[in-house]
Amino acid sequence: MPADLNLLATQTTGDIVYGIDASSANKQKRTGVENYARELIQALKLQPLKEQERVVLYTPTKLDDELGVLPAGWTSQILHWPLKRGWMSCRVSWEMLRHRPSVLFVPGQGLPRFAGVTLTTIHDLAFARRPDLYDPSVRRRLKRVTKHAIKKATRILVPSQATKQDLVDLYHVTSDRIVVTPEAVNTKVFHPYSPEDARVTLQQHRLGANFFLTVGRLEKKKNLTTLIRAFELFKSRRGMGDPFELLLVGEPGFGYTEIKKYIDLSPYKNQIHELGYLPDEEVAPLMSAATAYVFPSWYEGFGIPNLEAMLAGTTLITSDIEAHREVVGDAGLLVAPGEPEAWAQALARVVKEGSLRAELVERGKQRVMGFSWQKTAAMTLDSLRSLV
Secondary structure: OOHHHHHHHHHHOOOEEEEEEOOOOOOOOOOHHHHHHHHHHHHHOOOOOOOOEEEEEEEOOOOOOOOOOOOOOEEEEEOOOOOOOOHHHHHHHHHHHHOOOOEEEEOOOOOOOOOOOEEEEOOOOHHHHOHHHOOHHHHHHHHHHHHHHHHHOOEEEEOOHHHHHHHHHHHOOOHHHEEEOOOOOOOOOOOOOOHHHHHHHHHHOOOOOOEEEEEOOEOHHHOHHHHHHHHHHHHHOOOOOOOOEEEEEOOEOOOHHHHHHHHHHOOOHHHEEEEEOOOHHHHHHHHHHOOEEEEOOOOOOOOHHHHHHHHHOOOEEEEOOHHHHHHHOOOOEEEOOOOHHHHHHHHHHHHHOHHHHHHHHHHHHHHHOOOOHHHHHHHHHHHHHHOO
């Protein structure tokens, strides 16, 4: 029986069908939202379904080999679309009009025009809190998509209390429509690596053993100019021959021209390395080997790299913003994002104070145990069931 007819048939027999947008999870090159969608779907597969429950994954192309392994009660449906844009707003909308599931779950906040009962995730409202950190066209798009999601979604998932409060404050969403489902980390990839295992990746990129690491798009939001200035202050006090390097992993984004200018004009530009986008399998050993993971963002809705650093057994220095305080607690050094001198002092502390590093690493190991994709998946499934 064709997939469309099969889905229609199950709904006429009283089955409960949860439709999930798997388009972002199915991308080969993934960052924040794409990784969230993939990890959550993989964790949902391990959650037992009730007798009449079914799950269908919607994608514009065939699922990859890993994502395509489906347990009992799960199916996939390719919603073909020849254009680069419009898959969600047009093709998924058409599918919702023809064969609407009991509940549609979209892990990102871009919803179809027609959906019925809908659950979606709004990851952050940085574009509203800090519009100066975004390209104007991107800001307008995010504003439009978010407004539509808030209007259409039956219920909204958010990764933190901080993001929930932003929704209440900025969009006047009632608290009963919002469910906080904290994010987590891929434990198969992120964990402490032996020096030998990490050395392979270090040699591949021609790196030394003493470095600070940050991962994310090289953009204004990530506050990299403050980090570069802090690194310069740190290096200037270390003397000739200091081995420490700064590694920037990620692709260029909004504001990269200014970041690149800071790097090129830095007296320590030869110790600042742009590695571009790297898959998690390469990021994880680098994170494990780093003297500290540094995360100076002006704004985050959650900040998964905080958890990745904790799980990797790495000292964490992160910006003192609401979401980071909520996620990190006392398991890292929290530093005001706009103070290069404070960041330089934090870098110096983790290098000089071995006992501090050991204490923060141990706190991180304990802290990260409170987060898991299985917990997130269970909470997400509960939210889906509550809408039937």
